[in-house]
Amino acid sequence: MHDIAKKNGDYASEIFLHSFIRERIQEEDCALDIIDKFEFAGDNMAAQYAVDKELGCS
Incomplete structure (x- = not known):
């Protein structure tokens, strides 16, 4: 989706998706x-x- 937004010049979606991707990477780490x-x-x-x-689980 990020690549499609970038390819189509949809900068708002590209920025949103970039932030989303960065957050997912942090959560996975x-x-x-x-x-x-x-x-x-x-x-x-x-x-x-x-x-x-x-972790605050107990």
């Missing part, structure tokens, strides 16, 4: 960081709880 923390915690319940607490 955050999710991957969370996954990494839980993988590092492994089966250690105390470490899992610490990650939960850091």
